[in-house]
Amino acid sequence: MTKEIIISGFGGQGIVSSGIILAHAGLIEDKHVTFFPSYGAEMRGGTANCSVVISSEPVASPIVASPDVVIIMNEPSLARFELAVKPGGLLLYNQALIKSKPKRKDITVIPIKANVLAEELGQGRIANMVMLGVFAKKTGLLSLSTLKNAQRKRYKKANDEQLVLNDKALEKGYSLFGNSK
Amino acid sequence: MAEKKLMYGNHAIVEGVIAAGCRFFAGYPITPQNEIPESMSVRMIEEGGVFVQTESEIAAINMLFGAAAAGKRAMTSSSSPGISLMQEGISYIAGADIPVLVVNIVRGGPGLGNIAPAQSDYYQATRGGGHGDYFTITLAPNSAQDLYEFPKLAFELAEKYRNPALILADGLLGQMMEAVEFSFEPIDPKSLPEKEWALCGCKGRERRVVRSYDLKQGRLEELNLRRAEKYAKIRSDEQRFKDEYCDDADLVVVAYGTSSRIASAAVRMAREKNLKVGLLRPITLWPFPTDVLADMSKRIENFLVVEMSCGQMIDDVKLATECRSNIQFHGRPGGGVPIPPEILKKIEAVLGGAR
Structure with a gap:
């Protein structure tokens, strides 16, 4: 089993953090992982993306050309990565910020109003956690409890209140499609 | 098996260098290796070592020369344009037969180039790089695990042959995160034997000299021929x-x-x-x-x-x-x-x- 994932959006949406959380989560579940971000000229509001590979085998290439799953957080990222998804793959997109509709018919496309749902929980910036919850449910690759554990490895300095809120956002995403646990 | 930790390649180098018993770092910032000096500035102090952010790469490599001539494990890191600036110093270090570790997180070139991963410094790394008849032992990692383990290997080879060693990685290896297993017992710098050539105070013994020139007629030819024998031995024994x-x-x-x-x-x-x-x-x-x-x-x-x-x-x-x-x-x-x-x-x- 090897899953190649690309997460893309703008700087400040927690793109890099989401990738690192997935990598931590993979490692917690004893899988082989790589995480590679676009780097260098990144800034808040600029474009950001990262590649994550989670595999039962040692990972050969950390470079992802045709991902199994993409998590798309803003409009320009949809244009950039929709065509790259492997046939039969999965595209999750943030419908709260993306007006266009994906055109591919050979992949599973799931719209999520991530920012709206996050605002309802009290904090727009945890939209990425909602998306990760959906990712866990739809791929079955990682458990919800692993993701909760993994976000704590990423946000070591966060206070409990924030971590609990992050958990709620993960649960929210996880429960959008079918039973919650 | 030890616990695995998710780490950036650049951070894996820092931990590998410290575990290898190195307590001296001098360097100047450049992307895509900035996480190395950033992390060194914390870790070296925690470990009672020396961290110097120098005014230039030329200063960094010459500080390395000094620290290593005193017999200590010493390293610097940079990326392509910075490594070019260091070549004079690397040549002097090779000419003085001093072991050091230089890490190059290669980026696109020539010139200022760009900050993306590249492998275009191969010639520079494997043909000496600076002036004169010399080679640097050059290791090419391909994972964060290697980046943790190769500094130790590089210091061992450098000291065995009294020769500078290079780790030639690239921006992708530096910026990628992977699991790292702390696979060997960290070396206590105090446990490393004193080098018989090191300049560490000559009270009670003969004075030692470390230098890269000798103006006596025929002496440099003799030295270079001796160095050529060393290179031949490295070529026959150390291919990996x-x-x-x-x-x-x-x-x-x-x-x-x-x-x-x-x-x-x-x-x-x-x-x-x-x-x-x-x-x-x-x-x-x-x-x-x-x-x-x-x-x-x-x-x-x-x-x-x-x-x-x-x-x-x-x-x-x-x-x-x-x-x-x-x-x-x-x-x-x-x-x-x-x-x-x-x-x-x-x-x-x-x-x-x-x-």
Whole structure:
């Protein structure tokens, strides 16, 4: 089993953090992982993306050309990565910020109003956690409890209140499609 | 088995250097290796070591010369343009037969180039780099685990042969996160034996001299010939490589560092298509693993060299195989990174052409 994932959006949406959380989560579940971000000229509001590979085998290439799953957080990222998804793959997109509709018919496309749902929980910036919850449910690759554990490895300095809120956002995403646990 | 920790490649180097008993770092910032000095500035102080952010790369390499001449394990890191600036110092260090570690997280060049991953400093790393008759031992990691383990190996080789050692990585390896296992017992710097040539105060013993020049008639020739014997010994004893699926191969891909990771994925794809393809990954770039290639060239018809450059290591493959085989090239220069399908396509083209 090897899953190649690309997460893309703008700087400040927690793109890099989401990738690192997935990598931590993979490692917690004893899988082989790589995480590679676009780097260098990144800034808040600029474009950001990262590649994550989670595999039962040692990972050969950390470079992802045709991902199994993409998590798309803003409009320009949809244009950039929709065509790259492997046939039969999965595209999750943030419908709260993306007006266009994906055109591919050979992949599973799931719209999520991530920012709206996050605002309802009290904090727009945890939209990425909602998306990760959906990712866990739809791929079955990682458990919800692993993701909760993994976000704590990423946000070591966060206070409990924030971590609990992050958990709620993960649960929210996880429960959008079918039973919650 | 020790617990695995998710780490950036650049941070894995820092932990590897400290575990190797090195307590001296001097360097000047440059992307894509800034996480090394950033992390060093914390870790060296925690470990009671020395961290200096110098005014330039030239200052950094000369501070390294001083620290290493005093017999201590000392290292610097930079990226391509910064490493170019250090070449004078590296040549002096080689001329003084002093062991140091220099890490190059290669980026696109020439000139200021860009900050993307590249492998275009191969010639510089494997041909000495600066002026004069010398070589630097050059290791090519391809994972965060290697980045943790190679500083120790580099210091051991550097000290064994009294010669500078280089770790040649690239922006991708530095910026990528992977699991790292702290696979060896950290070395206490105090446990390292004193070097019989080190300048550490001559009270009660003969004065020692460390220098890279000797103006006496014929003396430099003598020194360089002695150094040539050392290089010959390193060439015969220290070649390192890894191979995958080479036994029955019709084609062997030769790639190091990041390219070897991507090539490994392409080789697996080729095997799934029942193409007999293998991978040879040089771990030491100098000394180049000449012997295994010479041996392979007697039975393997095709080699495909993959580099993130316009082709530099290919020269060493041709020399090692004495051009007995069909040697093809696939390269992505200027910060371009190949993807597995494009290497597979080239493999198929070479094998198709050979039939």
